Amino acid sequence: MSKDAVHSAQAAARTDVARVPADAGDAGYSKDLKPRHVNMIAIGGAIGTGLFLGAGGRLHTAGPALALAYLVCGVFAFFVVRALGELVLYRPSSGSFVSYAREFLGEKGAYVAGWMYFLNWSTTGIADITAIALYTHYWSLFTDIPQWTLALVALAVVLAVNLISVKIFGEMEFWFAIIKVATLVGFMLIGIFLLATRHEVGGGTPGPSVITDNGGVLPHGVMPVVLVMQGVIFAYAALELVGVAAGETAEPEKVVPRAVNSIMWRVGLFYVGSVVLLALLLPGSVYSADESPFVTVLSKIGIPAAGDVMNLVVLTAAMSSLNSGLYSTGRILRSMATAGSAPKFTARMNRSQVPYGGILLTCAVCVLGVGLNYLMPSQAFEIVLNVASLGVISTWVIIMICHLVFVRRARAGLVPRPSFRLPFSPATEITTIAFLLACLGMMWNDPEVGRRTLLLIPVIAALLVGGWFGIRRRVERTTDRELTDLTG
Numbered sequence: 359m360s361k362d363a364v365h366s367a368q369a370a371a372r373t374d375v376a377r378v379p380a381d382a383g384d385a386g387y388s389k390d391l392k393p394r395h396v397n398m399i400a401i402g403g404a405i406g407t408g409l410f411l412g413a414g415g416r417l418h419t420a421g422p423a424l425a426l427a428y429l430v431c432g433v434f435a436f437f438v439v440r441a442l443g444e445l446v447l448y449r450p451s452s453g454s455f456v457s458y459a460r461e462f463l464g465e466k467g468a469y470v471a472g473w474m475y476f477l478n479w480s481t482t483g484i485a486d487i488t489a490i491a492l493y494t495h496y497w498s499l500f501t502d503i504p505q506w507t508l509a510l511v512a513l514a515v516v517l518a519v520n521l522i523s524v525k526i527f528g529e530m531e532f533w534f535a536i537i538k539v540a541t542l543v544g545f546m547l548i549g550i551f552l553l554a555t556r557h558e559v560g561g562g563t564p565g566p567s568v569i570t571d572n573g574g575v576l577p578h579g580v581m582p583v584v585l586v587m588q589g590v591i592f593a594y595a596a597l598e599l600v601g602v603a604a605g606e607t608a609e610p611e612k613v614v615p616r617a618v619n620s621i622m623w624r625v626g627l628f629y630v631g632s633v634v635l636l637a638l639l640l641p642g643s644v645y646s647a648d649e650s651p652f653v654t655v656l657s658k659i660g661i662p663a664a665g666d667v668m669n670l671v672v673l674t675a676a677m678s679s680l681n682s683g684l685y686s687t688g689r690i691l692r693s694m695a696t697a698g699s700a701p702k703f704t705a706r707m708n709r710s711q712v713p714y715g716g717i718l719l720t721c722a723v724c725v726l727g728v729g730l731n732y733l734m735p736s737q738a739f740e741i742v743l744n745v746a747s748l749g750v751i752s753t754w755v756i757i758m759i760c761h762l763v764f765v766r767r768a769r770a771g772l773v774p775r776p777s778f779r780l781p782f783s784p785a786t787e788i789t790t791i792a793f794l795l796a797c798l799g800m801m802w803n804d805p806e807v808g809r810r811t812l813l814l815i816p817v818i819a820a821l822l823v824g825g826w827f828g829i830r831r832r833v834e835r836t837t838d839r840e841l842t843d844l845t846g
Contacts, residue, residue: 387452388524388711391607393616395528398535400600400617402678405538405628407489408593410672413633414654415647416586421577422569422637425630427590432625435594437790438754440780441761442601443618447776448764450614452605453693454686455598455757460697462763463756465833469826471756472694477818478595478749479683480720484727484742486680487512493673496665509728516677517721520684523710524606527685534678541671542628545652549635552659560658564639572641585804588747588797593629595750596679597621598757602686615778680724684717691716698836699829744811747801748818751794758787758794 391399416424442455451457456475460468491508494500500508519530551557553564562568569575576583600617604610636651640658645651650672656664688704692713695705706715727742765783768775780786801808 387606389606389608390523390525391528391603393607393609393613395532396600396603396607396613397617397620398532399528399603399682400597400621401539401624402531402535402596402599402682405535405542405624406593406596406675406679407672408590408595409542409629409632410538410652410668410675411489411650412589412593412647413636414645414649414651416589417633417636417642417645417651418647419578420583420586421573421642422575422634423580423583424586424590424642425633425637426575427583427586428593428629428633429626431587431590431594432622432629434790434793435591435597435754436622436625437780437786438757439597439600439618439621441787442598442757443614444776444779445757445761445764446601446604446614447611447778448773450604450610451693452602452689454601454605454690455753455760456690456693458760458764459756460693462760462767465697465699465837466826467756467760468694468697469699469829469833470822471753472690472699473822473825474749474752474756474818475690476687476720476749478746478753479687480723481727481742481746481749482595483513483680483683483720483724485746486676486683487724487727488742489676490673490680493669493676496669506728510725512677512680513721513724513728516680516684517717519681520688520717521708521710521712521714523712524685527681528603530681531678534674534681537671537674538678539628541652541668542632545656546631546635549639549655553635553638557659559639559655560644562640566638568638568641572643577642581803584800585808588801588808591794591797592747592750594625595746596682598753599682599686602689605689611776618778684720687720688713688715688717691719696836698833744801744807745814748798748811748815751798755791755794758791762787 413424416427420427445455445458449457449461453460456468456472459471463471487509488505490512491505494503494508494512495505519526552559556563556565600614600621604614607613636645636655639655644658645654650668653665653668656668691700691704692707692715694700695702695715700716701719704713704715704719706713708714761780762784764773765775765787767773798812801812
């Protein structure tokens with residue numbers, strides 16, 4: 359429902375207290391996600407292939423200063439999730455930020471938020487199934503199987519899991535997260551042992567001298583660090599899943615603050631801590647984008663089967679990401695469909711209270727990715743990853759704009775503000791938005807991939823405008839019907 363309609367309904371109802379508009383898309387869900395599921399979904403969102411695989415190439419490019427890039431981006435990612443957490447406690451919704459955009463920015467805002475998020479996860483899904491196929495080819499048993507076949511099998515498996523029930527999804531994410539956390543903790547213990555004992559790694563002695571003797575913290579200058587920021591932001595994508603999952607847990611007011619607050623120390627420990635350890639163990643020039651940096655270290659000290667173990671973990675991270683993408687887009691599309699801004703079939707739910715229509719639509723786009731794997735197996739991953747980054751940044755910007763409007767209305771006495779709050783508003787939101795837009799602008803300095811990605815923005819904008827004119831009458835009819843129901 360648009361904000362104008364809500365205000366008119368409030369006036370008609372002659373109430374001094376603002377009424378919170380309910381999202382029709384929230385009806386019918388089970389509340390089967392337990393606190394441990396939501397906590398692990400938060401961890402799983404914070405730890406993925408961006409660390410397990412992407413950190414290698416970024417260390418090679420930016421050097422030890424990559425740890426600072428992860429820290430800075432992590433702080434802004436925390437601000438986004440903290441803002442979303444406050445909105446969740448104000449009104450839990452499976453539609454998450456799309457539902458909040460509808461309330462605070464109107465139907466156009468919800469439409470843009472929803473479809474950009476769909477763009478993010480559908481293209482990320484293509485990247486994930488591509489990654490899964492590539493990682494599976496690591497083992498000789500699967501070498502002769504075409505990449506597109508492996509991608510299709512992976513998609514079918516994760517689709518089946520998502521369609522069974524939200525509880526199965528939660529359990530799958532729980533164990534995926536356990537695997538990722540256990541692997542990182544194990545590596546960090548090994549790294550600390552190597553540092554403490556000054557055990558030889560790759561022919562050198564680990565410690566601060568590894569950094570000082572190889573160009574220092576900024577071996578290639580500041581610009582490479584600036585350029586990797588956009589990729590680092592993408593590494594944190596999926597943190598907003600906490601907001602979506604809150605709509606299917608029984609006690610969001612208890613679960614969400616704990617999950618959100620824990621994100622900050624996890625970012626510091628796992629991302630920053632891991633990168634600092636990697637930089638102290640081997641020079642940045644030794645790492646590469648073609649191999650997990652953890653495999654690089656472990657292979658240098660002769661640990662058997664290190665490559666097999668880490669490949670399995672990276673495969674798990676990609677499966678987890680695909681699993682989360684189908685889950686979140688299913689809920690977001692259902693919220694949009696009930697407002698008229700997504701196809702009607704995406705609002706449908708099965709007997710297990712799973713919005714299968716939206717999940718199947720995302721899968722349909724991922725099937726196009728299977729075709730991309732067939733036509734361009736070597737380029738598929740890079741193409742879709744950069745398109746997805748546009749969706750991530752736009753989603754986070756919309757969350758912060760929603761929070762700005764929410765705080766303004768709270769100060770005007772129109773809506774209640776929970777005690778769990780984003781600090782230093784509105785400065786925090788404005789600074790975060792400026793940083794995210796700056797990261798977007800930095801992509802122009804990468805002529806090969808980043809610049810081409812930015813040139814897609816006018817195309818995406820034209821498609822959004824054209825789509826809006828195609829569905830606006832249906833949205834208006836839905837809004838009028840909701841307004842009638844609200845005013846009685």
